[in-house]
Amino acid sequence: MAVDKILICKTCGKEFVFTASEQEFFASKGFTNEPTRCKDCRAKMRQEREERQTTAVCSSCGKTEAVSFKVTHPELLLCEDCFQKLKPAPPPQADEQTPPPGELVVME
Secondary structure (H helix, E strand, O other): OOOOEEEEEEEEOOOOOOOOHHHHHHOOOOOOOOOOHHHHHHHHHHHHHHHHHHHEEEEOOEEEEEOOOOOOHHHHHHOOOHHHHHOOOOOOOOOOOOOOOOOOOOOO
């Protein structure tokens, strides 16, 4: 059974408690590393990240979305839906009949 651990925040240098229940939660999510920042510093980083978000417009459909990066080429910006439409189709599965490259296929 997990026990509370005292850790040092790499941002502010203060001690914080990594509780047994937090350790169990981390383990249930498959996280293998302990937190490196206290709750206050994590909350501050999250707030700063949210403040950096800006609104961008998809150059294909005009949909607006929040992005966390500086848009330098708005003419190249695509929303998730338009990006997915541009992705090539996945290769055929091994069980599908596909002729070798260069072979003629007669449609019946």
